[in-house]
Amino acid sequence: DTEVTQTPKHLVMGMTNKKSLKCEQHMGHRAMYWYKQKAKKPPELMFVYSYEKLSINESVPSRFSPECPNSSLLNLHLHALQPEDSALYLCASRPGTGGTLSGDEKLFFGSGTQLSVL
Amino acid sequence: RKEVEQDPGPFNVPEGATVAFNCTYSNSASQSFFWYRQDCRKEPKLLMSVYSSGNEDGRFTAQLNRASQYISLLIRDSKLSDSATYLCAVNKLGQFYFGTGTSLTVIP
Numbered sequence: 713d714t715e716v717t718q719t720p721k722h723l724v725m726g727m728t729n730k731k732s733l734k735c736e737q738h739m740g741h742r743a744m745y746w747y748k749q750k751a752k753k754p755p756e757l758m759f760v761y762s763y764e765k766l767s768i769n770e771s772v773p774s775r776f777s778p779e780c781p782n783s784s785l786l787n788l789h790l791h792a793l794q795p796e797d798s799a800l801y802l803c804a805s806r807p808g809t810g811g812t813l814s815g816d817e818k819l820f821f822g823s824g825t826q827l828s829v830l
Numbered sequence: 831r832k833e834v835e836q837d838p839g840p841f842n843v844p845e846g847a848t849v850a851f852n853c854t855y856s857n858s859a860s861q862s863f864f865w866y867r868q869d870c871r872k873e874p875k876l877l878m879s880v881y882s883s884g885n886e887d888g889r890f891t892a893q894l895n896r897a898s899q900y901i902s903l904l905i906r907d908s909k910l911s912d913s914a915t916y917l918c919a920v921n922k923l924g925q926f927y928f929g930t931g932t933s934l935t936v937i938p
Contacts, residue, residue, distance in 0.1 A: 743924060745926070752838075752931075754834075754928035754930050754931055755917075755928050760925065804926075818864070818876055819864070819876070819921075819926050821874050823873050824872075
């Protein structure tokens with residue numbers, strides 16, 4: 713089972729709204745990621761959680777706020793977004809957290825949330 | 831400088847053709863390498879890992895050249911269903927960086 717589940721699949725929000733994106737995996741993976749992908753562009757790394765602690769923040773604006781309530785869940789709280797934040801938001805997970813070469817280095821993606829900010 | 835550079839294509843090839851994609855990466859400390867396939871408006875799906883010894887999965891062959899810092903993907907006997915965007919990915923200390931993706935269209 714290599715399933716990462718994201719909800720909602722689609723979200724439309726105004727610039728004054730507050731919303732949250734949710735991600736869940738039950739594979740026992742210890743690293744979870746948020747990526748942002750604009751059309752015809754590669755996924756851009758936003759945040760990495762390792763063992764439920766934020767380990768990487770790629771200089772993401774504070775209107776995006778990640779949260780990892782437990783080892784299976786990852787949220788992305790959205791507030792005061794701009795229209796240019798419209799994109800596909802992808803959650804991903806990986807079994808291990810180390811940087812060493814091993815068979816557990818594969819990254820698995822959820823199906824994403826297509827976000828439109830009006 | 832980008833972590834990963836990839837020719838965006840597009841590649842338009844007839845069914846049955848052989849097509850090759852390449853990526854270069856900038857950081858020699860990069861540790862593991864992958865090819866992903868992404869269909870329109872879908873998430874990237876892992877296609878295969880890439881090793882220095884080369885690895886093959888059916889019609890797909892991936893190769894890593896650490897000395898030149900590039901990775902390649904060869905698709906033989908292209909099928910219509912191979913039409914997608916192919917992204918290379920590089921893992922450096924748990925941070926996965928992606929190339930821009932190469933668009934492939936296989937034509938009947």
